[in-house]
Amino acid sequence: MSRPEARRRLARLPEMEALLAELHAAELHRTAGWGIDHAVPGQWWGRDTEAIQGDSFVAWLWLTGDGPPSAGAEAVAAGHDDVEIRFGASASYAALAAARARFADGFGVFLPRDAVEGDEHRFALSDAVAGVRVDHRLNLLAVEVDERWVARDDAWALLGRDPFSDGRPAEDELLARIAEELQDLIDVPFAVVAGWKSGHN
Template sequence: MPFAPRKDLVLPLPWADFDEMYEPIPHQSWADISALGKPRLEGRCLYIIVDGDMTSEYRYSGLPPEQLRRQYVMVLPRGWVQFDPDSLEIWVHGPDWREGPIGVGDDAQRVEISGPLGGLRSERCGGYPKVLSNYVSPCGRIPGRFDYPMCAVESYAFAQRIPQKEAHRRLAQLPVLEQAVEQILNLEQERVAGFGLEHSDPNQGELPNQGGRMTAWVALAGDDVPSTETQELVGAHDYLEVRTGAPESAAVLMTAQRQFADGRGVFLPRDVYEIPPQSIELADAVAWTWVDHEAGVLEIGIHDPLVPQRSLLSLNRWFDLIVEVLQPLIDVPFKVTEAQSYIAPDKFRK
């Protein structure tokens, strides 16, 4: 062991012997990250299930929550951990502290984690990405109507640079805001352009030490004022806004996205390429499409499938040519943006 914990911290339990505690991990810089997860034990392998929306890696990915749930192998420091095989509870030791019990299946918080940086995977435990956790603590529960885990409050308070009391107050508002937003979506369904929850820059707080502002918002197409019922809902809730002026409704944008069909049947001019001369179907260059509900536009991610053969055009000019081709075909606001993607040359049409 790298140190001898104080005797009054050591429990009459065996030191943990999880497989992943013995796997080497190359040195990596530590990241000050806090995330919620649920430890899971399978044989001698300890996993942690983490919801992506709790981590900066996936928070803004736009994927649905069920696709953001990730399972990692939790690598604990050898000799620092005790484990009760009867109660399935874990204790993590430091030089003069002990965290626990952390129950398998209970909410836990891990901080100072290194990984899954570098794509390291466990050879012993299912090939899942490895997360090195020198510090794992249980999540206490905050009693009350919504019963939030204390870790969520601490993480939110840290991220937004606000006191924990204010963090708890905001989190307690989320179920109320969700109901109010759903009511507005029903009242204004013909005009809804998008909705979401945003946080302003914590450095731009309205009051000292208050951090950024949390706002649930609903965007409506057109400049007409919302209905009286919607205005009353907004007036009755803090942290709730309705924003008019969106160029199109979400339904119109999503219809345009379906009709665009990833650029199938749309061909780029032959003179874009010199070697070999050919027509390129736009579908070969489209990596993805996405409706940006906040900006009110259809976004098209483009990669250049023939960089070596393309004539000496700048990337901006390449995008300009695509916009020129699409302008008469798409009747909603759209933008073309660079996508980091690659399609094999055998997909090109001669």
């Protein structure tokens, strides 16, 4: 990216952020996510989303449903080529944030959920949850789990294997199994993803 273009984008950012705030206020109940795509040719953008390739510098607001935006939102976006209103999200940001609060980092959730209290391989999910965040781009709740905090024998038992198996199960297999356990506890789109929790030896 040229220096003039970099300076132009930096100068433009405060106004784009202000426009996003106005759009959010105008579409409070339909807002699902928002952000600024900021990429240069050949760059892959984002750590857990589809890549944005090409020369992109766009502020966007994502709305639930396919209906048109409100007149207020349309007026805010009008006249700005670098501001977009997108449609088709399945869950509003408010719904995702409320689900995050209810889930409360998995406190009170013990896995496997069908295990009785006292089962030696029953473990507290909150011990392994590194965080829970709203993913604006994927329109879901991302439950970040650090599988290192799940004891090896508990992990194997959760997968229905011999708890004394050698090594550790594959991370993606364990995260997928934890997601299955949470299906009826989280009532919005969600994914269990790898996270990093400090303090593990």
